[in-house]
Amino acid sequence: MAHRVAVVGVGQTVRYRTKINASLAGLVREAALEALADAECTWSDIDALILGKAPDMFEGVVMPEIYLAEALGGVGKPVLRVHTAGSVGGSTAIVAATHVASGLFKRVLTVTFEKQSESNAHWALSPSLPFRAHFNSGAGGMFAPILREYIHRNRCPADVGCMVALKDRKHALRNPRAHLQIKDISLQMVKDSPMLWEPIRFLETCPSSDGACALVLCSEDLAERSVRPPAWVHGMAMRSEPGFYPWREEVYPHATRECAKDLYQQAGIQNPRKDFDVAEVYVPFSWFEPLWLENLGFADRGQGWKLTETGATSLDQGGDIPWNCSGGVLSSNPIGASGMIRFAEAALQVRGMAGAHQVDGARKALGHAYGAHNQFFAMWVVAADKP
Amino acid sequence: MDIDLEPVAVFEAPIYLRYHATSARAITPFLHALRRGILLGHRSPATGKVLFPPLGSCPESGQPTSEEVVLADTGTIISFTTVHLAIPGSKLKPPFTVANIMLDGADQFFSHLVSGCALEDVAIGMRVRAKWRPASEWGYSLENIEYFVPTGEPTVDIPTLKAERLRLAQERRHA
Amino acid sequence: MRDVAIMGYAQSPQVREARGLNEVEMLMPVLQAALADAHMTLADIDFVCSGSCDYIAGGAFSFVGALDAVGATPCMQESHVEMDAAWALYESWLKIQSGHIRTALIYGFAKASNGSLPDILSQQLDPYYLAPLWPDSISLAALQANLLLQTGRYAQRDFAEVVVDSRRHALANPNAQLKGEVTVEALLAEPMLAPPLRKHDCCPISDGASAMVIAAGEVAQSLADRPVYIRGIDHRMEVHQLGQRDLTTSVSTRQAADRAGVGEDKIELAELYAPFSPQTLILQESLGLRPDVVVNPSGGPLAGHIFMCAGLDRFGEAARRIRAGTADRAVAHATSGPCLQHNMVAVLEGK
Numbered sequence: 001m002a003h004r005v006a007v008v009g010v011g012q013t014v015r016y017r018t019k020i021n022a023s024l025a026g027l028v029r030e031a032a033l034e035a036l037a038d039a040e041c042t043w044s045d046i047d048a049l050i051l052g053k054a055p056d057m058f059e060g061v062v063m064p065e066i067y068l069a070e071a072l073g074g075v076g077k078p079v080l081r082v083h084t085a086g087s088v089g090g091s092t093a094i095v096a097a098t099h100v101a102s103g104l105f106k107r108v109l110t111v112t113f114e115k116q117s118e119s120n121a122h123w124a125l126s127p128s129l130p131f132r133a134h135f136n137s138g139a140g141g142m143f144a145p146i147l148r149e150y151i152h153r154n155r156c157p158a159d160v161g162c163m164v165a166l167k168d169r170k171h172a173l174r175n176p177r178a179h180l181q182i183k184d185i186s187l188q189m190v191k192d193s194p195m196l197w198e199p200i201r202f203l204e205t206c207p208s209s210d211g212a213c214a215l216v217l218c219s220e221d222l223a224e225r226s227v228r229p230p231a232w233v234h235g236m237a238m239r240s241e242p243g244f245y246p247w248r249e250e251v252y253p254h255a256t257r258e259c260a261k262d263l264y265q266q267a268g269i270q271n272p273r274k275d276f277d278v279a280e281v282y283v284p285f286s287w288f289e290p291l292w293l294e295n296l297g298f299a300d301r302g303q304g305w306k307l308t309e310t311g312a313t314s315l316d317q318g319g320d321i322p323w324n325c326s327g328g329v330l331s332s333n334p335i336g337a338s339g340m341i342r343f344a345e346a347a348l349q350v351r352g353m354a355g356a357h358q359v360d361g362a363r364k365a366l367g368h369a370y371g372a373h374n375q376f377f378a379m380w381v382v383a384a385d386k387p
Numbered sequence: 388m389d390i391d392l393e394p395v396a397v398f399e400a401p402i403y404l405r406y407h408a409t410s411a412r413a414i415t416p417f418l419h420a421l422r423r424g425i426l427l428g429h430r431s432p433a434t435g436k437v438l439f440p441p442l443g444s445c446p447e448s449g450q451p452t453s454e455e456v457v458l459a460d461t462g463t464i465i466s467f468t469t470v471h472l473a474i475p476g477s478k479l480k481p482p483f484t485v486a487n488i489m490l491d492g493a494d495q496f497f498s499h500l501v502s503g504c505a506l507e508d509v510a511i512g513m514r515v516r517a518k519w520r521p522a523s524e525w526g527y528s529l530e531n532i533e534y535f536v537p538t539g540e541p542t543v544d545i546p547t548l549k550a551e552r553l554r555l556a557q558e559r560r561h562a
Numbered sequence: 563m564r565d566v567a568i569m570g571y572a573q574s575p576q577v578r579e580a581r582g583l584n585e586v587e588m589l590m591p592v593l594q595a596a597l598a599d600a601h602m603t604l605a606d607i608d609f610v611c612s613g614s615c616d617y618i619a620g621g622a623f624s625f626v627g628a629l630d631a632v633g634a635t636p637c638m639q640e641s642h643v644e645m646d647a648a649w650a651l652y653e654s655w656l657k658i659q660s661g662h663i664r665t666a667l668i669y670g671f672a673k674a675s676n677g678s679l680p681d682i683l684s685q686q687l688d689p690y691y692l693a694p695l696w697p698d699s700i701s702l703a704a705l706q707a708n709l710l711l712q713t714g715r716y717a718q719r720d721f722a723e724v725v726v727d728s729r730r731h732a733l734a735n736p737n738a739q740l741k742g743e744v745t746v747e748a749l750l751a752e753p754m755l756a757p758p759l760r761k762h763d764c765c766p767i768s769d770g771a772s773a774m775v776i777a778a779g780e781v782a783q784s785l786a787d788r789p790v791y792i793r794g795i796d797h798r799m800e801v802h803q804l805g806q807r808d809l810t811t812s813v814s815t816r817q818a819a820d821r822a823g824v825g826e827d828k829i830e831l832a833e834l835y836a837p838f839s840p841q842t843l844i845l846q847e848s849l850g851l852r853p854d855v856v857v858n859p860s861g862g863p864l865a866g867h868i869f870m871c872a873g874l875d876r877f878g879e880a881a882r883r884i885r886a887g888t889a890d891r892a893v894a895h896a897t898s899g900p901c902l903q904h905n906m907v908a909v910l911e912g913k
Contacts, residue, residue: 021396060400060402122474122475137468137470137472137474137485138472138474140472141468141470141485144468145465145466145467145468145485145486145487146466148466148467148468148511149465149466149511152466152511194471195469195471196470196471196472197468197469197470197471197472198468198469198471199468200468242446242447244446244495245445245446245447245495246431246434246436246437246438246447246494246495246552246556247436247494247495247549247552247553
């Protein structure tokens with residue numbers, strides 16, 4: 001039986017943005033030091049180091065755990081580096097939590113990061129393969145057809161995506177760490193922004209950010225003694241499927257539904273909309289919100305967009321199930337860290353430490369990450385109470 | 388010695404690495420066929436479905452594939468997007484439409500350009516045909532097809548097409 | 563700690579260049595063979611974990627396409643490390659310890675022939691001070707070898723002896739790339755590559771793939787006659803800056819060996835991931851192996867080296883011999899980073 005795991009430290013880059021003026025070591029240490037301080041411990045209290053990030057071509061450093069060993073107190077410790085594409089921030093948190101759940105490690109530090117301004121991110125995201133015509137349309141070009149299918153099947157009004165963008169960008173104004181802070185953001189501004197890959201407009205798109213996120217995870221006995229409230233892990237799940245196969249269901253992928261099912265079973269979630277107080281969900285392009293609302297069981301098939309329309313997912317509008325109060329991926333996207341930021345923000349919410357974007361009385365939260373062609377999923381449930 | 392030193396905030400360290408890749412067992416015949424203007428798929432022995440391009444493996448079963456199927460150069464648009472962003476280093480001038488196209492006889496779509504009509508007329512379920520470049524320009528590439536154009540046939544209902552193709556695949560498996 | 567056993571293992575032939583085969587084509591038969599060796603099918607597998615490196619493939623997200631070789635539909639629990647598959651094994655082993663899974667399929671792959679591995683590895687180094695100088699992995703290993711010679715504990719003959727043993731052992735390994743009877747004298751007559759290393763002191767470039775199946779004890783007992791248990795496993799990292807550690811000894815190997823319980827009972831054979839012959843000597847010392855321990859009976863990395871698999875292969879080769887009854891207790895070792903910076907040690911035992 002798995003040992004209980006809790007989050008007792010969270011650290012993030014002070015402000016996600018491009019061309020952060022720090023070395024790679026400096027970038028990750030900033031987040032790690034904050035997490036250690038939050039957990040009231042030092043490097044020598046950490047039993048293992050788990051790193052995660054997306055392709056090394058973003059920074060031009062092959063297998064960076066080797067170079068970062070000293071910077072993150074890894075000398076003399078087991079060090080692992082996870083890479084599961086966009087979901088990596090989430091899967092890294094899960095691998096780290098598994099270290100503690102195994103009973104073999106009492107306190108671990110996990111750090112995810114990306115410094116994609118170091119290289120050409122667009123190039124790194126568009127590997128050239130010999131058997132495909134090379135359109136180099138980037139991540140947006142890859143996802144836009146899936147989002148179009150969602151809209152086509154469910155006959156949604158065209159502006160739901162813009163409403164998501166407005167909501168998340170307004171949320172970002174409450175989070176001083178968020179990369180994009182657009183003070184005078186309005187629905188019209190989103191609608192007027194240039195179309196990039198139909199149906200996705202510029203302001204419905206995530207930025208390319210540098211940043212790092214860190215967590216300190218520990219065993220039950222250590223969590224009970226922690227100074228600040230821990231966030232208890234009630235469940236964690238990962239699922240993958242091939243990105244391309246005949247007649248693959250891309251809008252409602254098997255892997256995401258199975259992952260959620262496994263997770264909800266572990267955590268005793270029966271009605272996500274009611275059981276969760278808040279969720280941090282990986283939405284890099286606006287229309288992913290209604291899509292995930294349905295896939296994650298917050299709304300019935302075909303009804304996700306309506307939930308968004310009612311303002312149910314908006315903290316500013318007093319919605320009953322706020323999503324991405326931190327501003328989400330739409331506001332900050334250091335790819336390797338983004339998944340962990342979702343998991344971290346979920347933890348901050350149930351610890352009551354989310355500052356101006358706190359949902360009052362939040363006690364149970366979902367953290368979600370996905371990667372590549374809607375094919376890799378990592379999710380966890382954290383709560384203020386022990387499981 | 389009192390020197391006023393500017394902090395070094397940025398330096399460039401370019402990485403140049405050269406790779407050569409040989410074509411794979413399944414890709415080679417596919418590329419040779421393309422050079423002759425032929426679109427080749429593989430039928431999976433495990434599922435009976437036709438994969439395009441043929442990568443030599445059936446992703447559903449992890450089994451190798453080798454049975455060649457010649458495909459028509461007509462197909463149906465499964466989904467698409469119109470790109471308005473200029474891609475650095477690309478010859479394509481925005482806006483241009485990239486579609487996920489299911490060739491007739493195939494069960495796996497691939498991406499290619501759609502043109503020859505108003506961009507706003509492109510639709511899910513639209514029937515399209517390949518417009519090939521002149522044969523003298525053909526190489527080992529899907530870019531031998533310049534783009535796909537609408538055929539003018541009625542729009543196809545994708546769920547119906549999917550059900551029909553899955554039924555056919557099932558029959559093939561039991562044959 | 564729960565019992566975990568190695569149930570099956572398979573490796574593709576180690577060849578200089580797998581011409582005309584891509585990664586998926588190399589992987590498919592190896593995955594099938596590993597499952598068959600374990601008397602299992604994919605349906606019995608709870609978790610899949612792989613190890614690979616984008617910079618070997620020459621493109622980002624290179625591990626994603628490899629999933630096609632598994633047949634992971636409708637979906638599977640799956641993860642990936644950008645490290646040797648030995649670390650994918652470790653992640654899977656931990657997951658079994660946590661009780662979340664009972665079985666796992668692990669694989670690694672690389673076509674190092676596509677690029678220049680020693681140069682690629684230079685980009686693992688500190689990107690501000692070291693990588694811009696492009697110190698390739700062979701040159702760094704040569705620096706380490708020179709330091710080792712300076713201690714007076716070994717001479718170049720000793721490096722050659724390691725190679726002689728490797729090539730001779732490899733004669734019995736159908737998958738090995740470099741094999742044969744060679745003499746120390748003949749080896750020492752070869753020209754230097756990066757002094758004091760000659761070409762044969764360096765592992766070859768090999769394309770290929772490897773896979774392994776592990777399972778919790780109760781599953782192992784029901785399926786295998788002689789399960790090969792992982793009695794202990796641990797890994798430790800060292801300082802990155804080469805000038806700040808003693809390159810002539812492997813502190814992290816000793817630390818990992820202690821935690822894995824190497825010293826607790828008699829070791830009969832050891833499979834060591836030493837990509838350079840002098841490193842074999844360093845590791846033998848740091849592990850405290852007695853002279854009668856058979857080192858790298860498979861031929862080891864000097865006889866065949868699939869990058870991203872070579873660590874997992876040490877586990878597989880040791881497990882094979884325990885299952886065959888050649889040994890009861892073995893050490894498996896994996897390494898990562900320049901000059902043995904990061905080391906994993908495990909004790910494998912048959913019952």
